[in-house]
């Protein structure tokens with residue numbers, strides 16, 4: 001078992017080092033935290049569940065992320081695209097952080113009717129960050145009148161890679177692995193997005209005001225985790241676009257009261 005894990009470890013490292021996109025330690029921590037290793041999730045009634053609510057704020061030095069250079073299809077996509085890597089409101093609230101419970105093995109039912117969409121429009125993946133549940137479908141749409149492809153790697157290992165040459169073409173894929181997925185388009189190197197796949201329903205992405213809520217949680221002690229893709233530049237690609245350091249992962253230990261609420265705030269700096 002240890003040997004097997006070690007070989008995966010090395011494989012992930014080689015891919016990640018090549019892409020220069022994300023840290024190995026963060027990947028491994030997330031692989032465990034997302035419930036991907038030898039753990040199942042049981043759906044039960046939660047009559048006395050509690051709620052976790054909170055906000056993510058940026059308190060570090062002022063940041064101005066440069067727009068990304070666009071090298072293809074400028075008529076529709078322009079010559080530059082705004083960066084969505086660190087979106088901070090005037091009050092310091094951070095959008096597109098993922099907040100989730102680590103290693104929860106039992107709780108509320110999973111809503112499998114919820115649709116998950118990823119749209120390629122004007123050379124942009126939207127939404128930039130989202131979450132979904134393993135065993136549900138991801139619908140990928142190309143809204144542009146030229147070729148995009150969606151190249152998806154989960155924990156650094158390729159999961160899907162398909163082209164979409166036609167406008168309004170939709171391809172639906174069932175997602176069968178948990179983990180952190182990086183999405184890129186080989187035709188437009190500035191395009192990128194991220195999503196996380198869980199085997200449980202306790203995860204959320206912060207909105208424009210940096211807020212999140214996780215509800216119907218069985219009372220008890222938990223680790224709440226935050227993931228953010230990172231905004232700290234460590235280099236540049238061949239077209240001058242930034243390459244960022246490893247993802248930011250924060251933890252907090254909390255206790256969810258019976259039918260009560262606990263507030264959890266995170267600070268990025």
Ligand SMILES: [Cu+2]
Nearest residue numbers: 148185187188
């Ligand atoms: Cu593209």
